[in-house]
Amino acid sequence: MTSLQPPALITRTALPVRLTLVALAGLAAACAPVQPRATPASQSVPALATQEVAPTAAACPKELSAIARCLAGQDSAGAYYLIAMPTAWNQRLVLHAHGGPALGAPKPERAVEDLERWSIMVRAGYAWAGSTFRQGGVEVRAAAEDTERLRQIFVKHVAKPQRTVLHGQSWGASVAAKGAEMFQRTADGQRPYDAVLLTSGVLAGGTRSYDFRTDLRVVYQYLCNNHPRPTEAAYPLNIGLPRDVAMAQGDLQARLNECLALNKPAAERTPEQQRKVQTLVDVLRIPASSIQGHMNWATFHFRDVVQHRTGGASPFGNMGVVYKGSPDDAALNAGVQRYKADPQAVARFAEDTDPTGRIPVPVLTVKGVDDPTAFVELDAQFKATMEQGGSGARLVQTFTRHNTHSYLSDPTYPTLLTALLRWADEGVKPTPESIAQQCPANEAAFGKGCAFLPDYVPAPLVSRVYDRTRP
Structure with missing residues (x-):
């Protein structure tokens, strides 16, 4: 969805090109690990990056130049991409699917803007990789393929992370959700993505x-x-x-x-x-x-x-x-x-854009309850989809006291990532309460901005958007 940034409900530290967020930590509430279901062969990851050339050194955004090195390139499908490797790397990769989508031909500047907005990931120790996608426009599966191709480029030419988190923002959350459904096993039987983080997501499908x-x-x-x-x-x-x-x-x-x-x-x-x-x-x-x-x-x-x-x-x-x-x-x-x-x-659009709820790894979402672009009620629809698809136990949803869309606050995102990766590593499923409790500990490193509402439950989508006759 197109990004809109009205004033937030809480004070945020201003950063160039973006607002700020919420940070790191998040665990508690012990829970047995969720065993992934068997994956059909049709969901194996194709070798998209076998002929890709290595990325080349590029200038990092000013904010990151002292703590990271950056690499850039254009993949064989035409998408530009940018990679940031922090000096103090925690061996985790955040693979980013951006929002929008923009219309028209891709431009390398888009990846720079995304890294600037999401520099919190690199500042928190994560490697970051983002694609511009090969084309503009509303095509979810193609964008998911471009994102997976970038993961393969990273593994082949840059480093092999211990864990990979697929992160989708806004419209990119639908790209990430679809990608997690499409690509479930690599050729050697491994998961390409260990967990999925969906932020301010457009999650009810295009239909x-x-x-x-x-x-x-x-x-x-x-x-x-x-x-x-x-x-x-x-x-x-x-x-x-x-x-x-x-x-x-x-x-x-x-x-x-x-x-x-x-x-x-x-x-x-x-x-x-x-x-x-x-x-x-x-x-x-x-x-x-x-x-x-x-x-x-x-x-x-x-x-x-x-x-x-x-x-x-x-x-x-x-x-x-x-x-x-x-x-x-x-x-x-x-x-x-x-x-x-x-x-x-409708059928063609649904095939490309509608999630099925069949995601085999932990999924964590966050949404400002007054998001003016991607309504909070969309998350209620996504929860129903995940339950219908058999993945309800692998979903935890969180909500915050923000009325912005493009960015919430610096301490929010590292908090979510820590909770999500502990879930993937140890089987400790977080709760909205545990995440809210962990967030303030990260404000010392990343600034103020914790605003989780652990008791919030969104109303059904039909309470916000009129029901209608469907084909």
């Missing part, structure tokens, strides 16, 4: 995670009628944008500001503009600060999905939705445009 963006598109058009304008050719809103329509993000932003004045404080909007903003907030249950980001996705990413992933048909629909919260719900429900998701498009 459910983006429903509210379809709703945003149709409610916005009902209120504003300028995307498209009456003077422009009409098209189904659930395709995002026709292939041949040239529109930049600046043009879309201008249309939103024309109708909603999102570029102005609420006090400077006209009463009509503020009424429309408030209607979107109340009906879609999103903050005003996230409307622009979600509309970008509902426009440009929806077009990417329809044109490049699902054969020209849309997997998005709003049939059966009963919208609530506007000044006149009857008029709204009668006036919004209705679309039926194409069954074949």
